[in-house]
Amino acid sequence: MTDTTELVTAAAGADPADGLRAVAALRRLLEHLEAAQVRNAREQGWPWQRIAVELGVTRQAVHKKHRRS
Template sequence: MTSMLVASLREKAPLEALADIAAARETLEAEAALQVRRAREQGCSWEAIAAALGISRQAAHKKYAGRVEPRRRGRFWASGDR
């Protein structure tokens, strides 16, 4: 999949390819956040998620914890605990 995408980008003018890369990056980041949330909801550890992403556990937690955890916390915390 990646090699086909790169090949198609290399056929385009540089500025067109860069615009496509920016759009793809935004889409992939949103999808990554969704998949991280799904993984956390299924009980996956930050360590396992980080390994799948090819980054450190600390980097994964820093990047995604604020985007995925509040939804989960809301189910378990009483309103006075916040």
């Protein structure tokens, strides 16, 4: 609750430079988290189809993006 309030306050009053940098940073972080999570799932024997369902994308999309990692 407090966290949400703080987040909203911060987002509303923040310096745009901070806000935009934070968004760009999250986007990069997201790519790494996705790669790490997909790798983990594959190592645990998850099929591409099940990973795709959890990520909310098609099997082809997740396979194309992550098959090499």
